[in-house]
Amino acid sequence: MILEKFYEFGIKAGDKFILHSSLRSLGNVEGGADTVIDAMLKSVHPGGTVFVPVSTFGKPFNPAESTSEVGWITEVFRKRPGAIRSLHPSHSIAGIGPDAARILAGHEMTTPMGPGSPLIKLAAEGGYIMLIGATHEGNSTIHCAHELAQVPFLNTFRDMEVFDYDGNVRIARALIPGCSSGFDNVEPLLLEKNALRISKIGNAVTRWMKGQDVIDIALAAVKKNTVFLLCQKPDCEWCAHAREIMGILNTADKT
Numbered sequence: 001m002i003l004e005k006f007y008e009f010g011i012k013a014g015d016k017f018i019l020h021s022s023l024r025s026l027g028n029v030e031g032g033a034d035t036v037i038d039a040m041l042k043s044v045h046p047g048g049t050v051f052v053p054v055s056t057f058g059k060p061f062n063p064a065e066s067t068s069e070v071g072w073i074t075e076v077f078r079k080r081p082g083a084i085r086s087l088h089p090s091h092s093i094a095g096i097g098p099d100a101a102r103i104l105a106g107h108e109m110t111t112p113m114g115p116g117s118p119l120i121k122l123a124a125e126g127g128y129i130m131l132i133g134a135t136h137e138g139n140s141t142i143h144c145a146h147e148l149a150q151v152p153f154l155n156t157f158r159d160m161e162v163f164d165y166d167g168n169v170r171i172a173r174a175l176i177p178g179c180s181s182g183f184d185n186v187e188p189l190l191l192e193k194n195a196l197r198i199s200k201i202g203n204a205v206t207r208w209m210k211g212q213d214v215i216d217i218a219l220a221a222v223k224k225n226t227v228f229l230l231c232q233k234p235d236c237e238w239c240a241h242a243r244e245i246m247g248i249l250n251t252a253d254k255t
């Protein structure tokens, strides 16, 4: 059933995509996370590569062992035979397929979603994004727009422990990508450009789009209005801080 739904989106052999998901949103799935992962792998077979985020958000990072903090499907996925995990200390990504190693390589040398990062490479190679039971709040590729636009409020970092395969520990510092609660602002723009398909798999609203469309459309919106992707939640300190920085810069411009 899930596989047929994937085919309805037009997924075919050789495709690449990243899935952001909530297993619970699907309702009762026989076989659970493994059924979803099997459908992912089958839908792009042969020659395709599939990815999921396996972020750890600043918890101590051991690539072989650290539990993914972004849902059960991603945790089961990273333990699948053949799965490769990127080495970014806070926002690692896992992939299975012939292009996984190449796309995930060097993530520890880049910012989480910046130039050279897996999500930017995936988008540039025609990769797709699927959101199952997730809104654009979970659509990490939208962070790429902030990074590519070099918005001035992307200026906070965190330190975390990183373990290597010999068990040695060091401290790594990584950029905090920031709040994604306003990312649904992109949805009407995607729909307007006919760049988003929305359907249902089981009980879950499912979205399907091209990574590069998301980056292009979100980046254009941010270039036009720097605070476009910020949220309106009254208690969001990150977005309040971002607006404050923009306010200071705008005032400085006028003097």
Ligand SMILES: [Zn+2]
Binding pocket: 179, 180, 181, 182, 230, 231, 232, 233, 236, 237, 238, 239, 240
């Ligand atoms: Zn916010």
